Amino acid sequence: MRGFVFRCVTCMVLLQATLAYGTPASPFSFGVIAKQLKATTGEATVRNAIAESDADNLAFVVASGVKAVDEPCTDTVYKNRRALLDSAKNGLIVSVTASDWAQCVNVKNRSIASERMNRLRDLFFTDEFSLGDSKIPLIRQSTMPQFRMYGENMRWRINDVMFATINLPSNNNNYLNAAGRNSEFEDRQIANTDWLKRLFLTAKIGKLDGIVLFCDGNPFVPAEHSSFFSSGNKREGYANIRRQIMTFAAKFQGRILIVHSDQDAHQISAPRNIDWHGNIGTFRADTPWRKISVDAALPQLFSATNPALSAQTAHR
Numbered sequence: 001m002r003g004f005v006f007r008c009v010t011c012m013v014l015l016q017a018t019l020a021y022g023t024p025a026s027p028f029s030f031g032v033i034a035k036q037l038k039a040t041t042g043e044a045t046v047r048n049a050i051a052e053s054d055a056d057n058l059a060f061v062v063a064s065g066v067k068a069v070d071e072p073c074t075d076t077v078y079k080n081r082r083a084l085l086d087s088a089k090n091g092l093i094v095s096v097t098a099s100d101w102a103q104c105v106n107v108k109n110r111s112i113a114s115e116r117m118n119r120l121r122d123l124f125f126t127d128e129f130s131l132g133d134s135k136i137p138l139i140r141q142s143t144m145p146q147f148r149m150y151g152e153n154m155r156w157r158i159n160d161v162m163f164a165t166i167n168l169p170s171n172n173n174n175y176l177n178a179a180g181r182n183s184e185f186e187d188r189q190i191a192n193t194d195w196l197k198r199l200f201l202t203a204k205i206g207k208l209d210g211i212v213l214f215c216d217g218n219p220f221v222p223a224e225h226s227s228f229f230s231s232g233n234k235r236e237g238y239a240n241i242r243r244q245i246m247t248f249a250a251k252f253q254g255r256i257l258i259v260h261s262d263q264d265a266h267q268i269s270a271p272r273n274i275d276w277h278g279n280i281g282t283f284r285a286d287t288p289w290r291k292i293s294v295d296a297a298l299p300q301l302f303s304a305t306n307p308a309l310s311a312q313t314a315h316r
Helices: 002-021 039-054 073-087 113-126 185-206 239-249 307-314
Strands: 026-033 061-064 092-095 152-159 161-165 209-216 255-260 274-279 280-284 288-294 302-305
Touching: 002 152, 026 039, 039 061, 039 073, 039 113, 073 092, 073 113, 092 161, 113 152, 161 185, 185 209, 185 255, 288 307
Parallel strands: 026 061, 061 092, 161 209, 209 255, 255 280
Antiparallel strands: 026 288, 152 161, 274 280, 288 302
């Protein structure tokens, strides 16, 4: 009897030790479907990317935007694209882009950005789970009363890595270089600043290995095209966000990866792999989709591949 009790106590001690110290997290991968560039090919490209990513062993997929810039900003387009994205077998999260809302105009060529963003929130960013068959539980910024509008900002976690979307449109963060207050920009800036603060605090308290931010615009634009705070005579719309990320990164032991879809002319020559500067990496997801692996054994935690090229290599 004593021997049995001793063995039980020993097992409990070993179990507690395992729970306390944990075991090495298994590597995993996720996919990023690139932003649609043309209406003529956009939907077909997304459909194929969904089929290919469904066939892969992925933890989840992020879709960069809903539509191409030359597609109309109508409810019909939004609803059709939601149905397509929701057909994915993987859990699928939408990271909103400028072409979805910030670049929308009416028949008089006047901006309808705020109205269209609100409509997108109603159609895409209210549920507690992702789109797709494999539902990913999400925590939205809109659960906080003071930021109840911003359901497009959401986070989720796998092992010791936090993932989050943040609404940073590629048209200079939708900063309007005109007289008067940029109310949409200023209000969203407050929400984004608070969102990042909470993300970074959660990562610090949890001693996480990494943070992945999904956004449209690249907040770390090349120095030769923009100074730290301005770009020509136009205010640089990402300055505050960039400074906030850099301040946190200086105190963070892990890696911060920013996955963006900025297709501006000066970005076309951006590295095809992750561009690291210290512990901050930026990566542009090009068409049709890209695969990013997370492995604690890697020196930089993350690695990116082009599934199409990998398939071609495998068939040689």
